[in-house]
Amino acid sequence: MNIDLSRRGFFKLAGAGVAATSLGAMGFGEAEAAERAHVRAFKLATTTETRNTCPYCSVACGIIMYSKGDVKAGETAELIHIEGDADHPTNRGTLCPKGAALKDFVHAPTRLTKPRHRAAGASEFQDITWDEALDKIARAMKDDRDANFIQTNEAGVPVNRWTTTGFLAASATTNETAWLTYKTVRSMGIVGFDNQARV
Amino acid sequence: MSETAPQPKTAAANPPVQPIGSNLLPSDVVRISATKDVPQPDRQLTKVAKLIDVSKCIGCKACQSACIEWNDTRPEVEENVGVYENPHDLTPNMFTLMRFTEWVNPETDNLEWLIRKDGCMHCEDPGCLKACPAPGAIVQYSNGIVDFIHENCIGCGYCVTGCPFDIPRISKVDHKSYKCTLCSDRVAVGQGPACAKACPTQAIVFGTKEDMIAHAEERIEDLKSRGYANAGIYDPAGVGGTHVIYVLHHADKPSIYDGLPDEPRISPVVEGWKGVTKTAGLAVMGVAAVGAAIHGIFARANKVAEHEEHEAEKLVQSGDGNGGTV
Numbered sequence: 001m002n003i004d005l006s007r008r009g010f011f012k013l014a015g016a017g018v019a020a021t022s023l024g025a026m027g028f029g030e031a032e033a034a035e036r037a038h039v040r041a042f043k044l045a046t047t048t049e050t051r052n053t054c055p056y057c058s059v060a061c062g063i064i065m066y067s068k069g070d071v072k073a074g075e076t077a078e079l080i081h082i083e084g085d086a087d088h089p090t091n092r093g094t095l096c097p098k099g100a101a102l103k104d105f106v107h108a109p110t111r112l113t114k115p116r117h118r119a120a121g122a123s124e125f126q127d128i129t130w131d132e133a134l135d136k137i138a139r140a141m142k143d144d145r146d147a148n149f150i151q152t153n154e155a156g157v158p159v160n161r162w163t164t165t166g167f168l169a170a171s172a173t174t175n176e177t178a179w180l181t182y183k184t185v186r187s188m189g190i191v192g193f194d195n196q197a198r199v
Numbered sequence: 200m201s202e203t204a205p206q207p208k209t210a211a212a213n214p215p216v217q218p219i220g221s222n223l224l225p226s227d228v229v230r231i232s233a234t235k236d237v238p239q240p241d242r243q244l245t246k247v248a249k250l251i252d253v254s255k256c257i258g259c260k261a262c263q264s265a266c267i268e269w270n271d272t273r274p275e276v277e278e279n280v281g282v283y284e285n286p287h288d289l290t291p292n293m294f295t296l297m298r299f300t301e302w303v304n305p306e307t308d309n310l311e312w313l314i315r316k317d318g319c320m321h322c323e324d325p326g327c328l329k330a331c332p333a334p335g336a337i338v339q340y341s342n343g344i345v346d347f348i349h350e351n352c353i354g355c356g357y358c359v360t361g362c363p364f365d366i367p368r369i370s371k372v373d374h375k376s377y378k379c380t381l382c383s384d385r386v387a388v389g390q391g392p393a394c395a396k397a398c399p400t401q402a403i404v405f406g407t408k409e410d411m412i413a414h415a416e417e418r419i420e421d422l423k424s425r426g427y428a429n430a431g432i433y434d435p436a437g438v439g440g441t442h443v444i445y446v447l448h449h450a451d452k453p454s455i456y457d458g459l460p461d462e463p464r465i466s467p468v469v470e471g472w473k474g475v476t477k478t479a480g481l482a483v484m485g486v487a488a489v490g491a492a493i494h495g496i497f498a499r500a501n502k503v504a505e506h507e508e509h510e511a512e513k514l515v516q517s518g519d520g521n522g523g524t525v
Contacts, residue, residue, distance in 0.1 A: 033335020100264035
């Protein structure tokens, strides 16, 4: 396409352009921003809060998990944010770098979400159901306890020790859960018992 | 949205989940990049500040984690080159960074491990905003927060040149500039920044600038009683004061904290270019335009008289007109 523009016409247009730009730049025109100032929409609005305990260490910091999607209405809840619980006496809202990044721990593709079993001699883990897993654990515990439980020591004093099985528990527990865990484990006589939360 | 969020006084609070009206409105903007005559707001928000007490910082990087999680940024995983900084520098996806310095105190011959949380200082007189040529890409709210409006950003990088602290970073993905927002979206609903809430030693605290200065003075007094005679506050006057302030145990030499500027100020090139040079340039353009207009009105096009036409024809026919002088 050819634009029919004479030399004179070109100068006229260019002159008009310069004049318009100068006037604009000198403030006669309104230099208006394309988009008005705004802050990012607050992403926790209308989310569901769930109180929990950080699973990492024995400090057991209080956390709040924020999710979208109403489980009661049959929707799937999606975790969108986690931060410290300012009302929790342990941490008063603060978190360490690991705790502050908990959302990624929850969403990690390698996160273990169901029981798995690697049979003796096998090289791969297999998914099993919770019933199967608990049955296996109960069977193994019962067999070991029957074989190795120490009721009395050499002096004949009752000690009720079970020293051949150890127990590890998670740290994301409330005081009540910790109390129950302690009672369950100790009532069987287990001596080797620990977890990060030092219940 | 009937209720408006209160202005924040602390970061130690749990955010609201019920919808609440924002307290940071477009009408609270006091300065806009490349825009003159910004209408002054009807109300003045309480000035806020984030105080970073480097003497209480343990370098754990919880602030970095909290920042990433809140702002949904994902800094790339990098190679370990044997330093503590991770990532190696501020990036468009990492708005704050712990910087570590090993410094031998010449007075005591002790090795001191200086840890400073780097990030936007939210200057009262922001160099980025002054340097920015894109209307509305950088704004300053009346509470002191300097925020980037990415829709208006043209990715030219002038803000990086204009910043006395070398903070903004241009994304190679969307070619826009990014930096700490002081969690303006949290402040807008009465909350403090995510880093200040997470900080396990509360080396980072947030509140009104007045409260933060008072808190800093308490901390300085404490540090002085522990032998840090030069402890002091870093709220540099060269940029009009900042809304992110430090308590330093060696406030007499800020540059030992990984190059924190001793006396930050906006580059004279930016000040000159956007000040005198711009005015002078516009004046020249204006004069040229006015001159052109006057010329257009008064000077008419040259007219060719009849006898001139005849003379020209004669010249052509005689051959003299065709480069006759050569």
